[in-house]
Amino acid sequence: MTQAADQILTVAQMQAAEQALIDNGETVESLMERAGAGAADWIWRLAAGRPVTILCGPGNNGGDGYVIARVLQERGLSISVVAPMEPGSEAAKTARDTWGGQPVDTAHGEVFVDCLFGTGQSRPLSNELVGTMRTLAASHNLRVAVDLPSGVDSDSGALLNDNLPEYTLTIALGAWKRAHWLMPAMAVMGERRLFDIGVGPVEDAIQLARRPGLSPPDADAHKYSRGLVGIAGGDMAGAGILAARAAQHGGAGYVKLSSPHSHPDLPADLVHDDSGDIASLVSDERMGALLIGPGLGQTDTARRKLTEVLKSGIALVLDADALTLLRPEMEIAFPGTVLATPHEGELDRLCKAFGIVAEGKLAKAAALHESTGMTVLAKGPDNVLVGNEGTRFFPPTSSWLSAAGTGDVLAGLAASRMAGGRSAFHAAEEAVQIHAEAARIAGPAFSAVELVNAIPAAYAQFL
Numbered sequence: 122m123t124q125a126a127d128q129i130l131t132v133a134q135m136q137a138a139e140q141a142l143i144d145n146g147e148t149v150e151s152l153m154e155r156a157g158a159g160a161a162d163w164i165w166r167l168a169a170g171r172p173v174t175i176l177c178g179p180g181n182n183g184g185d186g187y188v189i190a191r192v193l194q195e196r197g198l199s200i201s202v203v204a205p206m207e208p209g210s211e212a213a214k215t216a217r218d219t220w221g222g223q224p225v226d227t228a229h230g231e232v233f234v235d236c237l238f239g240t241g242q243s244r245p246l247s248n249e250l251v252g253t254m255r256t257l258a259a260s261h262n263l264r265v266a267v268d269l270p271s272g273v274d275s276d277s278g279a280l281l282n283d284n285l286p287e288y289t290l291t292i293a294l295g296a297w298k299r300a301h302w303l304m305p306a307m308a309v310m311g312e313r314r315l316f317d318i319g320v321g322p323v324e325d326a327i328q329l330a331r332r333p334g335l336s337p338p339d340a341d342a343h344k345y346s347r348g349l350v351g352i353a354g355g356d357m358a359g360a361g362i363l364a365a366r367a368a369q370h371g372g373a374g375y376v377k378l379s380s381p382h383s384h385p386d387l388p389a390d391l392v393h394d395d396s397g398d399i400a401s402l403v404s405d406e407r408m409g410a411l412l413i414g415p416g417l418g419q420t421d422t423a424r425r426k427l428t429e430v431l432k433s434g435i436a437l438v439l440d441a442d443a444l445t446l447l448r449p450e451m452e453i454a455f456p457g458t459v460l461a462t463p464h465e466g467e468l469d470r471l472c473k474a475f476g477i478v479a480e481g482k483l484a485k486a487a488a489l490h491e492s493t494g495m496t497v498l499a500k501g502p503d504n505v506l507v508g509n510e511g512t513r514f515f516p517p518t519s520s521w522l523s524a525a526g527t528g529d530v531l532a533g534l535a536a537s538r539m540a541g542g543r544s545a546f547h548a549a550e551e552a553v554q555i556h557a558e559a560a561r562i563a564g565p566a567f568s569a570v571e572l573v574n575a576i577p578a579a580y581a582q583f584l
């Protein structure tokens with residue numbers, strides 16, 4: 122069931138949704154009035170009586186700005202409007218006439234409101250416009266972007282100019298746009314809020330990930346019913362141990378690490394097979410999910426292990442070295458039960474190996490899913506998940522996750538959720554959020570081991 126508040130629209134989908142509202146009796150003016158008044162409410166709270174400067178562009182984003190100016194002025198705030206371009210659209214002209222004030226060349230105040238461009242941003246801003254925005258942003262302590270910061274491409278999240286201001290708050294109007302959840306745009310938006318103007322569910326829209334609803338083990342659970350996770354390690358012991366630790370905390374009842382060496386710090390509660398014999402791992406019929414990649418290495422032995430694991434038909438998580446070794450000629454028994462978790466560099470390498478030419482994280486992940494049938498989680502500061510179930514975006518995660526080993530932890534968590542019976546898609550959806558919550562709980566400057574230790578508390582948040 123589509124949740125309208127969680128849907129993330131392209132500009133074309135937004136325009137079609139707006140048209141559907143108009144076909145049902147709304148007008149552009151009535152929608153602008155609602156959107157502008159909604160944004161004005163947020164700005165009113167933020168301003169708390171202090172002066173507000175609104176930068177209005179020529180389109181309907183500028184039109185929203187004139188509505189905001191009128192509403193806030195009627196409430197007694199001191200408002201200055203800077204309008205480097207005359208209104209071009211009919212609705213924006215009407216909004217400006219209804220406001221009835223005189224724009225000024227520049228202003229100092231407390232809150233700067235960017236209504237220069239929204240979803241109609243079609244090309245980079247002139248240096249002059251960037252200069253105007255920067256000057257205004259620098260002379261106001263609080264900065265609000267209405268719908269989108271100007272200079273952001275709504276569908277890709279790209280920044281069309283350098284040196285754009287950073288915002289305190291971005292108010293999405295009617296629906297989330299892709300840029301609200303994609304880097305680098307997401308990083309300049311500050312807090313993000315959605316104001317509903319009545320847009321209904323849009324078919325095939327990208328959705329925000331559902332919050333995981335986890336449960337404790339069944340009353341009659343045993344270690345195998347909770348899930349057996351196998352980890353096919355290799356040359357580097359540490360990464361496999363980290364992933365195994367994460368899998369233990371991620372809900373699985375039993376975790377088996379296969380790596381061809383002993384390790385002095387191997388936890389006593391981890392079953393370790395140091396024969397490195399992959400055949401015995403894949404022939405275990407109780408195996409719920411297998412993770413291969415962290416610490417695997419890129420030797421011929423590693424490639425042989427990967428080839429065997431791919432053919433096994435067991436639900437798989439492919440990460441790290443497994444993604445570097447993966448080639449189109451390798452046979453994957455059931456791609457629908459395989460989750461690949463590439464970071465940006467691995468995603469690029471995979472696209473190259475599979476002859477995929479695409480621009481941007483979303484397009485690359487979608488093309489890789491299309492070409493291989495695997496579920497693809499393109500991880501990073503923005504996470505993009507593409508599978509047969511659709512596409513999901515996620516709230517931003519802690520930037521402290523940019524540390525070695527955190528990817529191994531995520532892969533272990535995903536394998537754990539899969540061994541517990543989740544599809545590759547839902548396992549990834551849950552793993553990203555448990556991982557993000559663990560990072561929040563671990564606080565600043567954590568190591569990957571400390572991240573693992575925070576998983577039980579993160580898990581508890583979703584019970």
Ligand SMILES: NC(=O)C1=CN([C@@H]2O[C@H](COP(=O)(O)OP(=O)(O)OC[C@H]3O[C@@H](n4cnc5c(N)ncnc54)[C@H](O)[C@@H]3O)[C@@H](O)[C@H]2O)[C@@H](O)CC1
Nearest residue numbers: 139153156180181182238239240241242243244245246268
């Ligand atoms: N879609 C909807 O349902 C609603 C949209 N509203 C607002 O309308 C906005 C979209 O309005 P528009 O489609 O008019 O688009 P914009 O207001 O974003 O701007 C489009 C105008 O700017 C020009 N332009 C684009 N890039 C430029 C550049 N770099 N330099 C100079 N000029 C440039 C275009 O040629 C066009 O004239 C939304 O972001 C939102 O704020 C709201 O008013 C209410 C409802």
Ligand SMILES: [K+]
Nearest residue numbers: 235238267269
């Ligand atoms: K804007």
